[in-house]
Amino acid sequence: MKNLDQIAQLGSSILRQQALSVEDVESDETHIIINRMFTILSESNGVGIAAPQIFESVCIVIIASRPSERYPSAPKMEPVVMINPEYEVLSQEIEKDWEGCLSIPEIRALVPRFVKLKITYLDCQGVVQEMIAENFIARVFQHEYDHLLGLVYLDRVENNMDIISEKEFQKMMTLKKI
Ligand code: NI
Numbered sequence: 001m002k003n004l005d006q007i008a009q010l011g012s013s014i015l016r017q018q019a020l021s022v023e024d025v026e027s028d029e030t031h032i033i034i035n036r037m038f039t040i041l042s043e044s045n046g047v048g049i050a051a052p053q054i055f056e057s058v059c060i061v062i063i064a065s066r067p068s069e070r071y072p073s074a075p076k077m078e079p080v081v082m083i084n085p086e087y088e089v090l091s092q093e094i095e096k097d098w099e100g101c102l103s104i105p106e107i108r109a110l111v112p113r114f115v116k117l118k119i120t121y122l123d124c125q126g127v128v129q130e131m132i133a134e135n136f137i138a139r140v141f142q143h144e145y146d147h148l149l150g151l152v153y154l155d156r157v158e159n160n161m162d163i164i165s166e167k168e169f170q171k172m173m174t175l176k177k178i
Helices: 029-044 134-147 165-177
Strands: 047-052 060-065 080-089 094-101 102-114 116-122 128-134 163-165
Touching: 029 047, 029 060, 047 134, 060 134, 080 128, 080 134, 094 165, 102 134, 102 165, 116 134, 128 134, 128 163, 163 165
Parallel strands: none
Antiparallel strands: 047 060, 060 080, 080 116, 094 102, 102 163, 116 128
16 A cells, blocks of 8 residues: 555544644645545545544545445445534444554454434535435445544444454455355
């Protein structure tokens, strides 16, 4: 994986801080942060990224689900930039599924997440947008939103037995395909 040194790794204090709201959505500074997030996301085969992961403690996430080596069954969508996102849980239903994180390489874990949300955010023009997110996309959002709170997905794992290596995860996925 290229550019790993540009991604904050677990242990870095910026991953444990509450990110600040973006005051000026259309500033050059905000655009530069978003562009860097896009570059690193596409180079690292991620399905989402949060600004604190590139050492910027501000409330910006990108959700960009698509099938990849890291997430073979991810649904394809147009990437969405979400500034100062908030969400409402639309169903109390919770599902456990595997997650990984560019800030915690070589590890996967089963994480319980809500399956249906209404997300409200500002787009790059500062316009309020709403999105109903379900299943994998709702999962990616909750994972990225946690980064804005200073949390990582391992904080949400219910049992240490649910944490495995990337290598074992890939083995399991290959077996499932057969
Ligand atoms: Ni992450």
